[in-house]
Amino acid sequence: MARRSIRIERKGFGLAGFGTALALATASMAGAAGSNGSLAVTLAPVAAPAAPTTVGTVDVTLRFDGIAANKGEPLLRLPMVSSNVDTVATVIAGISARDARGPLRLTSRDVDLPETGMRDAVGGGPSREWLADRATEGAVTVRYSVPAEASLPPRGPAPPFAFSADGGGVSAAGHVFLLLPPGDHRYRTTYGWDLARAPKGSRGVSSLGEGTVTAAEPLDGAQLRMSFFMAGRIGTYPPKLPSGGFFGAWQGDPGFDAAALLAWTGTLYDHYARFFGQKESPPYGVFLRYNPINAGGGVGLYHAFVTTFGKGRGSDVGKIRLTLAHEMFHTFQPFIATPAGLASSWFGEGLATFYQARLPLRFGMISPEAYLADVNWTAARYYTSAMATVPNSEVPRRFWADTRVRTLPYDRGMLYFATVDDAMRKASGGRQSLDDLMLAMLALEKGGEKGGKTTGNADWEALLARHLGPRAVEDFRAFLGGAMPLPASDAFGPCFQRTTRRLRRYELGFATDVLAQPKRIVRGLVPGSAAALAGLRDGDEIVDPVPQDGIQGEQAELIRLRIRRGDKVFPVVYLPRGETVDAWQWERAPGSEDRSCAL
Numbered sequence: 001m002a003r004r005s006i007r008i009e010r011k012g013f014g015l016a017g018f019g020t021a022l023a024l025a026t027a028s029m030a031g032a033a034g035s036n037g038s039l040a041v042t043l044a045p046v047a048a049p050a051a052p053t054t055v056g057t058v059d060v061t062l063r064f065d066g067i068a069a070n071k072g073e074p075l076l077r078l079p080m081v082s083s084n085v086d087t088v089a090t091v092i093a094g095i096s097a098r099d100a101r102g103p104l105r106l107t108s109r110d111v112d113l114p115e116t117g118m119r120d121a122v123g124g125g126p127s128r129e130w131l132a133d134r135a136t137e138g139a140v141t142v143r144y145s146v147p148a149e150a151s152l153p154p155r156g157p158a159p160p161f162a163f164s165a166d167g168g169g170v171s172a173a174g175h176v177f178l179l180l181p182p183g184d185h186r187y188r189t190t191y192g193w194d195l196a197r198a199p200k201g202s203r204g205v206s207s208l209g210e211g212t213v214t215a216a217e218p219l220d221g222a223q224l225r226m227s228f229f230m231a232g233r234i235g236t237y238p239p240k241l242p243s244g245g246f247f248g249a250w251q252g253d254p255g256f257d258a259a260a261l262l263a264w265t266g267t268l269y270d271h272y273a274r275f276f277g278q279k280e281s282p283p284y285g286v287f288l289r290y291n292p293i294n295a296g297g298g299v300g301l302y303h304a305f306v307t308t309f310g311k312g313r314g315s316d317v318g319k320i321r322l323t324l325a326h327e328m329f330h331t332f333q334p335f336i337a338t339p340a341g342l343a344s345s346w347f348g349e350g351l352a353t354f355y356q357a358r359l360p361l362r363f364g365m366i367s368p369e370a371y372l373a374d375v376n377w378t379a380a381r382y383y384t385s386a387m388a389t390v391p392n393s394e395v396p397r398r399f400w401a402d403t404r405v406r407t408l409p410y411d412r413g414m415l416y417f418a419t420v421d422d423a424m425r426k427a428s429g430g431r432q433s434l435d436d437l438m439l440a441m442l443a444l445e446k447g448g449e450k451g452g453k454t455t456g457n458a459d460w461e462a463l464l465a466r467h468l469g470p471r472a473v474e475d476f477r478a479f480l481g482g483a484m485p486l487p488a489s490d491a492f493g494p495c496f497q498r499t500t501r502r503l504r505r506y507e508l509g510f511a512t513d514v515l516a517q518p519k520r521i522v523r524g525l526v527p528g529s530a531a532a533l534a535g536l537r538d539g540d541e542i543v544d545p546v547p548q549d550g551i552q553g554e555q556a557e558l559i560r561l562r563i564r565r566g567d568k569v570f571p572v573v574y575l576p577r578g579e580t581v582d583a584w585q586w587e588r589a590p591g592s593e594d595r596s597c598a599l
Contacts, residue, residue, distance in 0.1 A: 037066015039187035039224070041178070044194035045148070045170050045202065045231045053199045055148040055170040055232050058163075060177065061194075065139040067181050074129035075106070076142065076179040081125060082225070084158040084400070084516075087176040088146045089128040097130075100138030106130045130179065146177055159299035160306050164289050167252025168199055169232030171289050173301060174225040186218040193231060204231040205249045207304040209283045210241040216282060219302075226302040228287050237262035245281040246270070250288035254309040256317050258288055264365065265324045271363045276332040276442070284331060286324060296320060296550070300327040321366070322374060326356035334441040338456035342396040342409070346480070347460070350413015351438060353378060354421070361598050368495055368588075368597040375492055376585050381553035382411035383583035384505045389482040401513035403548035404506065415485040419475075421599075422491035423468055433599070437463050486584065495597035497589040500582045506552040507578030508559075510536065515546050534574035540565050551576065 040063040048056030069075040075097070078089045097104040108130050148165035161173040192212035193204030207227040208215055219227075230249050237248040237259045246269045248262030265286055273281070285304045291297075295310025296319060305327040309315050329352045336344040357374035360366040382388055387404035398405040421434035440463055444455050457480075464472040479485060489498035508515075509531025511524030520542035525532055543562040551557050561572045 036185040037064065037187055038189070039064055039219075040190045040192065041224075042192045042194055043204065043229060043231065044196070045198040045204075047197060047199045048148075053168050053233065055165050055168075055199065057145050057147055058170060058172075058177075059145045059194075060143065062142045062179065063139060064142075064181070064187070066187070067140060067185065068136050069132060069181070070135045071133065072131060074182055075104075075132050075136065075140070076130040077127055077182045078177075078179050079125055079127045080110075082161060082175040085161045085176060088163070091147060092179075093145045093147075095130070095142070095144035097132065097140060097142045099136045099140045101134075104136065104140070105133040107133070129182075142179060144179070160289065160291060160297075160308050161299070164251070164291075166290050167233070169202075169230060169234045169251035169289075171228070171230035171251055171287065171306075173299075173306070174227045174229070178224055180221050180224060184220065186220045187224070188214070189219045189224065190214040191227070191229070195231070198231065199233055202232045203234055203236070205229075205234065205236065205241070205247075205285065205287075207283070207285055207302050209243065209247065209285070210236070213283075223302045228285070228301050228304045228306055230287050230289070235259070237266070244283055246284050246286075248286040248288070252290045254288060254290075255311075255315045256309075261288075261317055261320065261324075262286060264321060265328070268325060268360060268363070268365060269328055271359070271365075272328060272332050275359065276439075278332065284328075286328075296323065297547075298323055298327060300330045303331075305331075318370060321360075322356050325360055326352045329355050329359070334438060334445045334455065336441075336456055336460065337454035342399050343392065344457075345395065345409035346392055346413040346416070349409040350417050353410045353414035354417040354434070358599065364598075371597070372492075372496060372586060372588070375496075377553050378411050378414050379585055380501075380503055380555070380583055381407060381506075382415060383484075384503045384581055385411075385552075386505055386507075386578075388412070388484055391482040392480040400516045403508075403512065403515075403552050407549055407552065412479070412485065415487060416476075416479050418487040418491045419485050420464075420468075420472070422488050423472065425599075427468060432467070437467065490589075492586055493597050493599045494595050495589055495592035496586045499585055499587050501585045502580050503555055503583040504577035504580050506576055508548070508576050509574070510538075515542070515548065520546075529578070530574040530576060531572075534572050536561070536563070536572050536574075537565070540572075543569060 040061075042061040042063075044059040044061070045055045046057045046059060048054045078087055080087060080089050095106060097106055108128055110126065110128050112126050146163070148163055148170045159173075161175045163170065163172040163176065190212060191206040191208050195202045195204060204211060206213065206229045230251055232251065235250045235258060241247045246266040248258075248265065250258045250262075269284060272278075283303055287304060287306045289306070289308055291308035291310050295308045296316070298305055298307030305324065307320060307323055307327070309320065330348065333348065333351055333355075336347040338344070357366060357371045361368065361371040385404045385407070387402065387408065390398070390405055390408060392408075395405060395408055400406065417434055420437065424432050424434055424436065441455060441459065444459055461473045461476060464476055475483075487498070490496070507526070507529060509526050509529035510522050514520050514522055514524075522536060522540040522542065523538050525536060525538045541564040543564050546559065546561065548559075551559055555577070556575070558573050559576045563570055563572050
């Protein structure tokens with residue numbers, strides 16, 4: 001079962017999250033037993049004529065067997081924007097199609113679609129459709145070409161879906177370039193590569209593995225779009241990729257030992273598989289690539305996770321490990337599907353944030369100090385936030401407009417689950433924990449008494465009532481209403497105790513939704529704020545996208561803007577902090593040095 005998740009920046013990471021508006025709300029997508037036919041995707045990276053070690057274009061061939069469209073009906077469709085990332089819809093070149101009768105003449109039109117189910121080949125919003133001049137017959141083959149650097153200027157926070165062509169390689173998510181028929185189709189799917197015109201020494205890897213690989217189950221449109229592709233002069237771990245289980249690939253030079261990082265990640269993946277009782281070993285790939293603006297974050301995709309590296313903190317291996325721990329957890333965990341989308345992200349993202357350091361500590365893969373630092377980073381970002389008590393119902397509406405709301409499902413969710421875990425342990429004398437409730441939700445999702453139907457808040461409330469009583473249900477509803485969770489002093493284990501520290505609130509200094517716009521024009525400047533004192537003015541244009549989620553969690557990190565005012569472009573740098581408040585934190589308990597800290 002593959003799931004989709006969004007990853008927000010942590011400790012300076014890029015959005016994946018977070019990213020992913022990410023209409024990338026977490027969703028469960030189980031492959032069906034049947035299919036509507038077959039799909040063969042063949043990608044041909046082509047070396048740039050003037051730079052033979054660089055990929056210049058990617059030729060795409062799609063062969064559909066089992067689809068049909070009448071004259072005047074859309075044969076193919078691609079959103080203009082996917083999760084705040086511009087797709088290749090407007091830069092596709094040389095598109096052609098043919099079926100059993102011969103060539104099809106394609107015309108395009110742009111439409112604004114209503115939101116649709118996640119299993120559809122595309123979501124809602126502005127999209128481009130391609131229509132054939134007659135009804136199709138038999139198998140349909142579509143060919144087109146896209147530039148390897150096919151991205152338009154970034155809009156702001158977004159997952160790493162767009163084409164990247166640095167370091168002798170090329171990579172992208174299916175979100176931005178796969179033209180698919182509209183509707184709820186499932187295909188017996190094969191991904192393959194034509195490397196004849198690629199830079200010398202090229203390899204091709206997808207979410208399914210290296211080379212030509214057929215998926216074990218039929219894939220629907222969402223799973224196809226959530227596949228990831230990387231080719232060129234890339235590195236892999238292990239050097240010879242297995243046919244199943246964990247693998248990794250990277251593009252360019254990360255500035256650290258990528259193979260060692262992926263080996264650690266593979267070990268953690270195996271621990272996760274045993275923890276969740278997974279008996280099969282489907283392929284699971286971790287892809288690393290460079291991000292010059294917002295490094296460190298990533299996004300969970302179909303049987304895969306993509307993370308980015310960069311300079312400075314963007315190459316901090318310890319932080320990237322926690323990002324990978326978080327995102328791989330999404331592959332195994334349960335999700336709540338009702339209410340749909342970001343309204344239930346508190347569950348999926350809160351659980352992953354809770355376990356991202358706890359399980360590696362339990363497995364002996366990080367130190368107690370690294371675990372404590374992760375807890376305190378999340379707690380500091382939450383307890384200093386001016387939006388800490390915003391109701392969960394506001395999260396979908398304000399997710400992209402305000403970083404302080406965007407991080408609530410992660411931070412408030414983690415602290416809430418810490419209170420539930422602590423209550424379970426104390427009520428059962430240590431025999432039960434949050435593990436039991438999470439695995440019970442997973443059993444409901446996979447089958448059990450619900451027969452595999454989607455789970456919702458009511459299922460969670462039923463488990464709370466059964467194990468902890470009606471007060472736990474009341475506390476949960478208060479949490480959804482915006483109540484601040486406060487874990488007990490010993491909630492994070494016998495080695496730690498609660499304390500307070502004086503920390504400063506994050507304050508951008510102008511309207512927060514400015515940074516989510518394609519053209520970032522400052523407005524709503526707060527008089528006397530650090531931004532105003534640094535010289536920022538209403539009407540200034542912020543030239544580059546600005547990552548905030550990680551900065552929000554770093555008390556001493558400066559925000560660096562490039563400003564265009566009239567004919568001049570210049571930097572504005574300031575510390576985005578406001579008032580000082582008391583914030584809950586945890587510290588080492590006296591005499592805990594010789595204890596086991598794992599829970």
